[in-house]
Amino acid sequence: MRRNAALFLIPLALSAQAIQYSESSRVWLLTTRQSSYAVGIAADGAVRHLYWGAPLWRMDDLPPAAARRDLSSFDPRQMLENEEFPGWGGPRYYEPALKVTRENGDRDLVLKYASHRIQGNDLDIALKDIRDDIQVTLHYTVYPEHGILRRNATIRNGTAHPLTIESAQSAAWYLPPGDGYQLTYLTGRWAAETQLNREPIHEGMKVLESRKGHTSHNFNPWFAIDRGDAGEENGRVWFGALAWSGNWRITVERTAYRQVRVTGGFNTFDFAYPLKPGETLDTPLFYAGFSESGFGGASRTLHRFEREEVLPGGKESRLRPVLYNSWEATTFNVNEAGQKELAEKAARLGVELFVMDDGWFGKRNNDRAGLGDWFVNPQKFPQGLKGLIDHVNGLKMDFGLWVEPEMVNADSDLYRQHPDWVIRFPDRPRSELRNQMVLNLARADVKEYIFGVLDKLAGEYHIRYFKWDMNRAVSEPGWPELAATEQRKLWVDYVRNLYEIVDRLRARHPQLEIESCSGGGGRVDLGILQRVDEVWPSDNTEAFDRLRIQEGFTQAYAPKIMSAWVTDVPNMNGRSTPLVFRFLTAMQGALGIGANLNRWTQQDSDVATRMIALYKRIRATVQTGDLYRLSSPRTNDVTVNQYVSPDGKQSVLFAFRHSQEYNTAAPVIYLRGLDERALYRVEAVDGKLLDRQPQLSGAYLMRAGINVNLRGDFDSTAVILDRL
Numbered sequence: 001m002r003r004n005a006a007l008f009l010i011p012l013a014l015s016a017q018a019i020q021y022s023e024s025s026r027v028w029l030l031t032t033r034q035s036s037y038a039v040g041i042a043a044d045g046a047v048r049h050l051y052w053g054a055p056l057w058r059m060d061d062l063p064p065a066a067a068r069r070d071l072s073s074f075d076p077r078q079m080l081e082n083e084e085f086p087g088w089g090g091p092r093y094y095e096p097a098l099k100v101t102r103e104n105g106d107r108d109l110v111l112k113y114a115s116h117r118i119q120g121n122d123l124d125i126a127l128k129d130i131r132d133d134i135q136v137t138l139h140y141t142v143y144p145e146h147g148i149l150r151r152n153a154t155i156r157n158g159t160a161h162p163l164t165i166e167s168a169q170s171a172a173w174y175l176p177p178g179d180g181y182q183l184t185y186l187t188g189r190w191a192a193e194t195q196l197n198r199e200p201i202h203e204g205m206k207v208l209e210s211r212k213g214h215t216s217h218n219f220n221p222w223f224a225i226d227r228g229d230a231g232e233e234n235g236r237v238w239f240g241a242l243a244w245s246g247n248w249r250i251t252v253e254r255t256a257y258r259q260v261r262v263t264g265g266f267n268t269f270d271f272a273y274p275l276k277p278g279e280t281l282d283t284p285l286f287y288a289g290f291s292e293s294g295f296g297g298a299s300r301t302l303h304r305f306e307r308e309e310v311l312p313g314g315k316e317s318r319l320r321p322v323l324y325n326s327w328e329a330t331t332f333n334v335n336e337a338g339q340k341e342l343a344e345k346a347a348r349l350g351v352e353l354f355v356m357d358d359g360w361f362g363k364r365n366n367d368r369a370g371l372g373d374w375f376v377n378p379q380k381f382p383q384g385l386k387g388l389i390d391h392v393n394g395l396k397m398d399f400g401l402w403v404e405p406e407m408v409n410a411d412s413d414l415y416r417q418h419p420d421w422v423i424r425f426p427d428r429p430r431s432e433l434r435n436q437m438v439l440n441l442a443r444a445d446v447k448e449y450i451f452g453v454l455d456k457l458a459g460e461y462h463i464r465y466f467k468w469d470m471n472r473a474v475s476e477p478g479w480p481e482l483a484a485t486e487q488r489k490l491w492v493d494y495v496r497n498l499y500e501i502v503d504r505l506r507a508r509h510p511q512l513e514i515e516s517c518s519g520g521g522g523r524v525d526l527g528i529l530q531r532v533d534e535v536w537p538s539d540n541t542e543a544f545d546r547l548r549i550q551e552g553f554t555q556a557y558a559p560k561i562m563s564a565w566v567t568d569v570p571n572m573n574g575r576s577t578p579l580v581f582r583f584l585t586a587m588q589g590a591l592g593i594g595a596n597l598n599r600w601t602q603q604d605s606d607v608a609t610r611m612i613a614l615y616k617r618i619r620a621t622v623q624t625g626d627l628y629r630l631s632s633p634r635t636n637d638v639t640v641n642q643y644v645s646p647d648g649k650q651s652v653l654f655a656f657r658h659s660q661e662y663n664t665a666a667p668v669i670y671l672r673g674l675d676e677r678a679l680y681r682v683e684a685v686d687g688k689l690l691d692r693q694p695q696l697s698g699a700y701l702m703r704a705g706i707n708v709n710l711r712g713d714f715d716s717t718a719v720i721l722d723r724l
């Protein structure tokens, strides 16, 4: 990765600027150390996509956007041209980036270049309809060091009449014309998130989306496309990730003219956003990049970008602490004595953040009551939370608290006071899922209430961390207080207000950290990641299932934000794996423990103490290093992942054997990302390394590889390499 990056320093140095514009050819060239992206103005004023791929440096190499001819009356030139941000108008029959309806019913929209502005690494290209003052500003931000390009659009109604927007996308991306493309994407469901899929891109359209009001478990807003020849560490990969935690949509379209177009932004399903004269609508941010070193290269690019440019605090943000969460130990039966006892046990293991989960508030003794009543339950905590928090702090741990602020149970004081606060169609039955309803966060009063509740908790108590949950999706999405034509703003305003609440909370409580959870991985995307410190990838903590969930998760998201717990067995699937296997699985992200410590034996606690101490030695490498997925649980009975610290001084390898067959030895593991001339001190956890030399060269480790003695079912080991 680092070596590859050096190759690209040449073009960047030659071009000096990340954004160039040629007056003569009317072409923009946007360049990072891994990619270039070019757009041009055609003679008819349309703005067209020209290039996306490996870095270029010479403006003069790029031809201007050429005019095309109609192929036939059925195949007009508009269908052949790769318009950078196509409006729905004229003879355009493909997926538009913008579709509007005017008050008088006119729906034609043809966008032409109006002006542009370059400021540092930002480019704005303004487009305008050929007749009406409907303006679109395309925003581009180039991250030259990170290899990422960010796009979105602002739509402005400059006319004197209201408009309704029926489709507002963030960007259309074009692959070089060609055949054989493959789409890689993530799907899932509750407890089975981020499953990796790869399939040919055929003619027609593939839709990845959420209609559920949150990001959803079913699809994650990330894609990768290759020419059918890319692997984990080789081949060209174009990838992108959409930053929106509500209804989103990404379409991958292959036309009859060999175009491959990826369009993404607000989901068009049930979308109707009214725009009064003078009003604007900003579409979600859409990030994209290009890698010449396969899916591994693509994900390392995204990981680094997320750590340094997306997460709150960026480079300065602290490493994730080792966490303990009480949920699986106590469920709703929390009280001061019980939590204190768990906290003492957790502290002895080396835990740094103690999180009390559900059950501490209102009449919350099961999932049928209490949501919405965010005051401390007086039976469970007669003196409030201060006693417990002081105790936890006294044990040198931070304190964290579970909340689910967007929800309400019918059996709650909040619902009795404000039945109109929930999302609903008034004359229709409303679905309760997990006995709860969704508050209409799009309403200003609801937003202020939720902000007020959390602000009060964070102000009153020494709370370092909220686990922010959302345990159901939106249904029957009515907002009866508004006119029918305004109601569908809910989809957008809900998410905006959610973001605003979190942003304001963080501004008022700079020490506060937040984990995004939505029944597991239902709200993981680059929009929420701009404002939370970690996410909960899945309620499924069964270690073998987790290996696959984590493999998919890390395609798009950094290990640092991947909360991973060690829990008790037998777990999901009725499966039992050894405690070390569970620890090593969870140590590949932000380590947490969710087991019932009251049931642990002394031997379990000894293993945990040893593993947590080990984790602290390697955590910086896991959380901020480069990840190489050396062997996949989908294709092999051995899963291997390797992390290399940013300075190259430490590398850690995790290896898991799921099920040995025919007494076959584990395969040789070839390491990556090391310095071939350097010597590494080799330290194996549990003596399962067959190569007994205490030191090995980078060349040997990468070319001859290492052998591990993993046998039977669910065997595992870790190897730490320290550069000498």
Ligand code: GLA
Binding pocket: 327, 357, 358, 402, 469, 471, 517, 518, 519, 520, 539
């Ligand atoms: C969700 C979360 C769990 C736990 C429960 C509490 O299911 O994913 O981790 O917090 O809610 O009710």
